[in-house]
Amino acid sequence: MLEVKNLTVVAEGKTILHEISFQISEGETHILMGPNGSGKTTVLHAIMGTGNVAIQSGQIIFEGEDVTALPAYERARRGIGVASQRPPSIPELTLRSLVELVQQSNNGVQRIDELVEIMNCGYLMDRNFNVNFSGGESKRAEFLQLLIQNPKLALIDEPESGVDLDNIGVIGRALHQLLKEEKVLDRHKSGLIITHTGHILDYLNADRGYVLISGQLVCSGNPRDLFEEVEKHGYEGCVQCLKCQ
Numbered sequence: 001m002l003e004v005k006n007l008t009v010v011a012e013g014k015t016i017l018h019e020i021s022f023q024i025s026e027g028e029t030h031i032l033m034g035p036n037g038s039g040k041t042t043v044l045h046a047i048m049g050t051g052n053v054a055i056q057s058g059q060i061i062f063e064g065e066d067v068t069a070l071p072a073y074e075r076a077r078r079g080i081g082v083a084s085q086r087p088p089s090i091p092e093l094t095l096r097s098l099v100e101l102v103q104q105s106n107n108g109v110q111r112i113d114e115l116v117e118i119m120n121c122g123y124l125m126d127r128n129f130n131v132n133f134s135g136g137e138s139k140r141a142e143f144l145q146l147l148i149q150n151p152k153l154a155l156i157d158e159p160e161s162g163v164d165l166d167n168i169g170v171i172g173r174a175l176h177q178l179l180k181e182e183k184v185l186d187r188h189k190s191g192l193i194i195t196h197t198g199h200i201l202d203y204l205n206a207d208r209g210y211v212l213i214s215g216q217l218v219c220s221g222n223p224r225d226l227f228e229e230v231e232k233h234g235y236e237g238c239v240q241c242l243k244c245q
Ligand SMILES: Nc1ncnc2c1ncn2[C@@H]1O[C@H](COP(=O)(O)OP(=O)(O)O)[C@@H](O)[C@H]1O
Pocket: 011, 012, 016, 034, 035, 036, 037, 038, 039, 040, 041, 042, 043, 051, 052, 053
């Protein structure tokens, strides 16, 4: 589904990602973890084609097509979607209008009543997108538009940040719905999810995890095992472990 090959990304003259490579197969969910400032969000920007960052070298292949040079909207049309950690406010656009625009996208979901209910967004539909929304409202509205876009590959940045435990449950169920994880044999959707706290792992059957430190993918493996190690030893433990190798 996605192949990231030797990706080097720079912003304002500084190299943020150093020759990163990984692959996500159809139906798989991968987890990206790492300390603050290690470059996690930049990985998502590079894949989606957003943010003020430049791909210096390397390639992003989506469903066999090189999308490295395509603008974000072309990548979205092909089936890549993103839920930002801090979605922007759009004072000129109601959530309802935004959702209607997203419905018109290639694979957009047409009957949305159930999704609006799952995400508890009914009362927000006629408010301007993310203007004075609480942390939980902001995340739920962001996930509603992602569920309606119904992308083949969902890129999700710290879904649990700024959200209380009740809302994490709602977001966790949304991810479950999005990635269609009920039946393993039926899994076609893929996901790349950044998590800091690991809470979201309770709601997913994640297949593989990566640790990103200072813009380099330094470790990969079973996401729960990796997270357990990070909880015990911190990311400093990762650095020490690497020194031993
Ligand atoms: N557009 C940009 N211009 C300059 N520096 C940037 C830009 N985007 C990210 N950075 C820097 O790159 C580093 C990694 O940022 P980010 O990907 O947001 O990390 P993370 O999501 O892991 O916390 C940080 O030092 C950040 O300040």
